[in-house]
Amino acid sequence: MADVQAPLIETRALKKYFPVGDHSQLHAVDGINLKIYPGETLGVVGESGCGKSTLGRTILRLQEPTDGQILYDGKDITKYNRRQMKQMRQNMQLIFQDPYASLDPRKSVVEIIAEYMIINRTYPSKKEIYNYAAHLMDIVGLARRYANAYPHELDGGRRQRIGIARALSLHPKFIVCDEPVSALDVSIQAQILNLLMDLQDEMNLTYMFVTHDLSVVKHISNHIMVMYLGQCLELSTSDELFKRPLHPYTQALLSAIPEPDISMRNKEIKVIQGEVVSPVDPKPGCRFAARCEFCTELCTKDDPPLL
Numbered sequence: 001m002a003d004v005q006a007p008l009i010e011t012r013a014l015k016k017y018f019p020v021g022d023h024s025q026l027h028a029v030d031g032i033n034l035k036i037y038p039g040e041t042l043g044v045v046g047e048s049g050c051g052k053s054t055l056g057r058t059i060l061r062l063q064e065p066t067d068g069q070i071l072y073d074g075k076d077i078t079k080y081n082r083r084q085m086k087q088m089r090q091n092m093q094l095i096f097q098d099p100y101a102s103l104d105p106r107k108s109v110v111e112i113i114a115e116y117m118i119i120n121r122t123y124p125s126k127k128e129i130y131n132y133a134a135h136l137m138d139i140v141g142l143a144r145r146y147a148n149a150y151p152h153e154l155d156g157g158r159r160q161r162i163g164i165a166r167a168l169s170l171h172p173k174f175i176v177c178d179e180p181v182s183a184l185d186v187s188i189q190a191q192i193l194n195l196l197m198d199l200q201d202e203m204n205l206t207y208m209f210v211t212h213d214l215s216v217v218k219h220i221s222n223h224i225m226v227m228y229l230g231q232c233l234e235l236s237t238s239d240e241l242f243k244r245p246l247h248p249y250t251q252a253l254l255s256a257i258p259e260p261d262i263s264m265r266n267k268e269i270k271v272i273q274g275e276v277v278s279p280v281d282p283k284p285g286c287r288f289a290a291r292c293e294f295c296t297e298l299c300t301k302d303d304p305p306l307l
Contacts, residue, residue, distance in 0.1 A: 008038045008173060014033075016066050025280070027282055028054040042224070043223070044208060048212065072174070091174060093172040095167050095180045097183065099159035099160035109154075110137070113162065155188075164199070175205055189216070224237075224241045233247045234306075251270055284302055284303060
């Protein structure tokens with residue numbers, strides 16, 4: 001019997017709370033369990049403020065988890081010290097949402113791409129580092145004539161290619177893509193998505209793709225997790241989620257996707273009624289209960305398990 005492939009990334013009851021006021025806590029990520037397998041993409045969707053980006057940054061330990069475990073290739077990295085995490089971060093990288101704010105305006109393109117390699121002394125000499133930085137420009141489709149240009153001289157698509165090249169510079173296995181196309185024009189979005197998918201095939205990369213755009217996440221993801229106020233409401237394969245969404249929140253999200261087909265102009269959009277509960281010290285029970293048409297007394301007593 002063949003061995004079952006082990007996940008590259010796994011979280012167990014992962015939590016991230018932020019202190020608010022004197023004694024209150026904002027539950028940004030609350031008990032997330034997920035597995036991401038090598039070479040696959042987990043899409044994470046939900047409305048703004050649901051904890052998608054915080055989840056990605058907590059997995060990378062750019063923000064320290066409040067509770068729970070983060071496993072990389074079976075090893076619990078939650079308690080790693082600073083030196084251990086510096087070494088681990090060569091395997092785990094982040095592509096930021098804003099391709100301008102995430103780039104140092106005082107450095108040229110080639111200096112930005114080379115920066116991580118200089119810090120981690122990836123190659124013996126700076127000449128080798130800059131040669132590989134130029135090679136990365138070729139890989140991400142950035143012409144070498146921009147090597148000495150500065151971020152403000154480039155458009156959004158080229159800036160995001162710099163961010164991708166920088167993330168690839170340490171040969172990572174896992175990359176968190178934090179809404180990498182949301183700030184770009186639609187035509188450029190398609191180019192960046194196709195680039196990310198090609199790189200995944202060529203380098204066997206594993207992605208966590210954070211987005212609020214369901215049409216984008218369907219295109220790139222193997223599995224999709226739907227988040228709402230810090231919790232996972234639904235987790236399934238991409239095809240299954242779009243064919244047979246189970247949770248009423250997921251159904252409402254899918255009904256809101258714009259249809260380019262004129263014959264679908266009378267499609268019913270499912271409007272969610274009710275008030276959004278506060279993520280600050282939330283009461284036990286389903287976070288979506290106040291807005292759910294199927295809510296019962298059981299939903300307000302305890303957090304429903306993900307079955």
